Amino acid sequence: MDALTLLLQRQSVGQLSSPAPQGEVLQRILQAGLRAPDHGALHPWLFLIAEGEGRARLGNMLAEVATERNESAESVLKARQAPLRAPMVITVVAKAVAHPKVPLFEQQLSAGCAVMAMQMAAQAQGFGGIWRSGPLMFERSLHRALQLAEQDQIVGFLYLGTPSVDLRREPYADLAAHVRSL
Numbered sequence: 596m597d598a599l600t601l602l603l604q605r606q607s608v609g610q611l612s613s614p615a616p617q618g619e620v621l622q623r624i625l626q627a628g629l630r631a632p633d634h635g636a637l638h639p640w641l642f643l644i645a646e647g648e649g650r651a652r653l654g655n656m657l658a659e660v661a662t663e664r665n666e667s668a669e670s671v672l673k674a675r676q677a678p679l680r681a682p683m684v685i686t687v688v689a690k691a692v693a694h695p696k697v698p699l700f701e702q703q704l705s706a707g708c709a710v711m712a713m714q715m716a717a718q719a720q721g722f723g724g725i726w727r728s729g730p731l732m733f734e735r736s737l738h739r740a741l742q743l744a745e746q747d748q749i750v751g752f753l754y755l756g757t758p759s760v761d762l763r764r765e766p767y768a769d770l771a772a773h774v775r776s777l
């Protein structure tokens with residue numbers, strides 16, 4: 596698949612089964628993330644990879660935080676099981692630092708770009724993924740459980756695996772609704 600086709604046909608897939616990307620395929624996915632635009636060459640990225648039992652450990656952390664938030668038993672169970680929806684979940688962290696010219700926001704945007712780059716690198720190699728989020732990713736207690744620093748912010752959970760459905764090809768969005776000339 597050429598680069599432009601990949602950009603135009605990028606899509607998310609939530610129905611993911613084994614195998615997850617491994618070996619050189621996974622390395623290329625991670626390297627694509629590390630090519631995200633990066634103001635000031637701060638490299639503000641950390642990728643926490645959960646597969647196998649690691650997904651259960653992540654689920655337990657999420658459930659604990661949901662419990663601390665007094666969420667319903669149903670929500671706590673949902674949080675615990677969330678990472679099991681794919682064979683691999685990469686928690687993408689903006690490792691932002693105070694900088695005179697590069698606000699935290701820009702560093703977080705850079706980490707967001709890394710999520711999309713990794714999703715596309717997965718798709719380019721025959722795998723699939725979806726960027727998920729949720730209120731728990733802002734909770735300091737989750738950050739502590741993941742041994743993150745004070746200014747770190749989780750920007751998303753990239754679920755990766757083998758698509759178990761055919762990828763759909765939707766028409767492109769209506770350009771006129773989103774673009775105007777100045």
Ligand SMILES: Cc1cc2nc3c(=O)[nH]c(=O)nc-3n(C[C@H](O)[C@H](O)[C@H](O)COP(=O)(O)O)c2cc1C
Nearest residue numbers: 605606607608609707724725726727728729750751
């Ligand atoms: C920052 C961010 C957070 C998202 N969080 C979720 C989420 O928690 N759950 C979800 O189903 N989709 C979430 N999405 C949307 C999906 O990643 C995906 O973009 C959407 O399902 C549309 O599919 P498409 O990417 O193929 O157009 C999020 C997207 C972004 C950019």
